[in-house]
Amino acid sequence: xxxxxxxxxxxxxxxxxxxxxxxxxxxxxxxxxxxxxxxxxxxxxxxxxxxxxxxxxxxxxxxxxxxxxxxxxxxxxxxxxxxxxxxxxxxxxxxxxxxxxxxxxxxxxxxxxxxxxxxxxxxxxxxxxxxxxxxxxx
Numbered sequence: 001x002x003x004x005x006x007x008x009x010x011x012x013x014x015x016x017x018x019x020x021x022x023x024x025x026x027x028x029x030x031x032x033x034x035x036x037x038x039x040x041x042x043x044x045x046x047x048x049x050x051x052x053x054x055x056x057x058x059x060x061x062x063x064x065x066x067x068x069x070x071x072x073x074x075x076x077x078x079x080x081x082x083x084x085x086x087x088x089x090x091x092x093x094x095x096x097x098x099x100x101x102x103x104x105x106x107x108x109x110x111x112x113x114x115x116x117x118x119x120x121x122x123x124x125x126x127x128x129x130x131x132x133x134x135x136x137x138x
Contacts, residue, residue: 002136004098004124006075012063016090025090027115035061035117042067043112051104057097061117065092069110076100078136079108100132
């Protein structure tokens with residue numbers, strides 16, 4: 001997916017079921033996301049001023065949600081950069097493969113929920129920005 005761009009990133013509205021006792025949002029494979037969910041993880045207790053991410057994926061699709069609090073997702077396609085602020089638990093962003101991403105500006109107590117199309121595979125990562133640029137230009 002070398003030809004993906006920041007314009008391929010989509011803000012996704014997730015179903016929100018409201019009740020007096022609290023809200024619920026359910027995310028189902030191939031329904032709210034256009035991929036089968038094979039891995040789910042979350043980031044929390046991120047110290048102020050710390051950034052996470054700083055990598056790209058060759059094949060992995062992801063949905064990123066601010067389950068609590070807020071943070072910024074900075075997306076880069078080697079030519080354009082876009083920042084999306086996530087701060088509602090019923091909104092997420094779909095990230096296709098081939099995009100550099102960084103997560104920063106975490107609010108206190110924030111939780112970043114990530115749903116992924118595959119289990120962890122180190123070979124799918126590009127962790128060096130110059131290598132990412134070369135990957136996109138190849």
